[in-house]
Amino acid sequence: MTQPNAVRNPDNNADVIVVGAGPAGSTAATYLARSGVDVLLLEKSTFPRDKVCGDGLTPRGVKQVLALGIDVSGPDWLKNKGLRVIGGGRSLELPWPVLQDFPDFGLVRPRRDFDDILATLAVKAGARMRVATSVTAPVRDDRTGRITGVIAKTQEGQAEFTAPLVLACDGVSARVALGMGINKRDDRPLGVAVRRYYRSPSRADDDYLESHLELWDRTDPSKPKLLPGYGWIFGLGDGTVNVGLGMLNSSKAFGKTDYRALLRTWLDGTPQEWGLREENAIGPIGGAGLRRRSAAGRRRRRRGQPVQRRGHRVRDGVGRDGRRVGTASARPPRGRQPGGRPGGVLDRDEGAPRLVLPARRDLLHADR
Numbered sequence: 001m002t003q004p005n006a007v008r009n010p011d012n013n014a015d016v017i018v019v020g021a022g023p024a025g026s027t028a029a030t031y032l033a034r035s036g037v038d039v040l041l042l043e044k045s046t047f048p049r050d051k052v053c054g055d056g057l058t059p060r061g062v063k064q065v066l067a068l069g070i071d072v073s074g075p076d077w078l079k080n081k082g083l084r085v086i087g088g089g090r091s092l093e094l095p096w097p098v099l100q101d102f103p104d105f106g107l108v109r110p111r112r113d114f115d116d117i118l119a120t121l122a123v124k125a126g127a128r129m130r131v132a133t134s135v136t137a138p139v140r141d142d143r144t145g146r147i148t149g150v151i152a153k154t155q156e157g158q159a160e161f162t163a164p165l166v167l168a169c170d171g172v173s174a175r176v177a178l179g180m181g182i183n184k185r186d187d188r189p190l191g192v193a194v195r196r197y198y199r200s201p202s203r204a205d206d207d208y209l210e211s212h213l214e215l216w217d218r219t220d221p222s223k224p225k226l227l228p229g230y231g232w233i234f235g236l237g238d239g240t241v242n243v244g245l246g247m248l249n250s251s252k253a254f255g256k257t258d259y260r261a262l263l264r265t266w267l268d269g270t271p272q273e274w275g276l277r278e279e280n281a282i283g284p285i286g287g288a289g290l291r292r293r294s295a296a297g298r299r300r301r302r303r304g305q306p307v308q309r310r311g312h313r314v315r316d317g318v319g320r321d322g323r324r325v326g327t328a329s330a331r332p333p334r335g336r337q338p339g340g341r342p343g344g345v346l347d348r349d350e351g352a353p354r355l356v357l358p359a360r361r362d363l364l365h366a367d368r
Contacts, residue, residue, distance in 0.1 A: 009159065014040035014128070017150060017163040019135045019176055022051070025169030026118035030068060033126035040161060041127045042152060044134035044173075047119055051111040052195045052288035055242045056080075056209050056234045059102040066103065068121060078108040078237035080209055087213030106209060108234050110242070130154070135170060137179040150176065172288070194259045195244030197236075197282040200275040206235035215245060215262070218269030228253035231266060243267065243276060260285045 016032055018025045021043035029041045057065065065072060072079075082095035098104045109117075123129050132155050139149040139160060149162035168176035177183075184190075212231035216224045229247040236242060245263050247254055263285060267276040 011128075012040070012159060012161040014038045014161070014163045016040070016165045016167065017042065017161055018127075018167045018169055019150060020044075020169035020171055021047075021119045021122070021129060021131075022115055022169060022171060023118055025167070026115070026122045027064065027068065028167055028169060029122040029127040029129075030118070030125045033122060039122075039127040040163065041119070041122055041129040042133045042135055042150070042161065043119070043129060043131045044170075046131045048112045048116045050286065051115065052244070052286040053193055054111040054114065055108055055236070056232070057107040057109070058083075059096050059099075059104065059106055062103050062105065062107050063101070065107070068118075070117065070121070072107060075237070076109065076113065078205070078235065080106045080108065081207045082106070082209075084206075084208040084210045085213060086210065093208055108209070108236055108242075110236065133159075135175050138166065138176050147176075147180070190249040190254075191246055192254070192259060192287065193244055193246040194263050194285050194287045195242060196263065196285045197240050198243055198276050199239055199280040199282065200235075200241045201239050203233060203241045203274055204235045204239045205237055206233070206241075209234055215266045216269055217265050219265070224269070227262060227266060228257060229259075229262065240282060241276075259287060 015038040018029045018032070018039060018041045021029070021041050025041060025043075029039045032039045062072070082093060085092045085094060096102075096104050096106060119129060133152045134154075135150045135152045137151045138147045139151060139162070140146065141148045147166050148164065149160060150166060151158060151160055166176065168174070170176055174182075174184075210233040212233070215227040215229055215231050217227050218224050228251045229245045231245040232243070234242040243263075245259070245266060247257065247259070249255070264278070270276050
């Protein structure tokens, strides 16, 4: 339902609204815009902005970065050979497999840079991005119950944005999903993570992403104590490292632990030459986690309302001619990227994954 005090603006209409300009949202917006679709990309923050989780890309993620046409040959992209796993008193270096469909290297790039690159790519492809725009709820058609847009808080006040298709890429906050009565599944694990950057020349150029399956408190070297959780160390290639730890709700210590203190305790037991001490820290310890959802949303979900699920195809999304919206593949035509080829982006039309789109754009406006 349209909010009575929402600002109506013709510039707030689009073929597709993408909520969230993180890696998922910006990537979706880029492919949509390259296909000639009018895309409105809504982001609650402003760029550049930091995120706790991330920085390390496996070959599966690298494949998608290359498919977008992003040049990763520069010094700002640190390549790695594989994953180093440490646990049980042993260290195993596991090289990335050599496969026909995937690159044989991983990458490290801080999310502060990485997300900005992807969002800029979407804008250069033709997407219209609105930052400092925090989506608070979806808008439903009173007659059909379908999602027809979103309500958001902007610097000018509350505003309504409309489109026949809304993609919820809003991450942990999940405002769109919550507004549709879709809540966190209790059979899926929850987790929490904390991360900090450190100056560490000896670890900054590591050829491997490093994963610690065990965390140890070595305050008393003669009586080391096993701590809950797992850790990681990612070299960034610029004299600094990304160090953090995580914990799943399957651990008995979940929700009962001071995670920032846990990180300091673990790092104080690492070799002194690594430099992972307070005097070498860069900025505060950041934290991120997933929150439990209430059971009320699950009850609303059982009412059978048509919904657009995050990461799933649209339910009841059928056009006038009976074809399901979002199931026909359309190859992005050459030369139809508004604004031209983005600067610093390789000319890689061939081989890029093709976005799943309606073959005819008028299908986007079915039942509008």
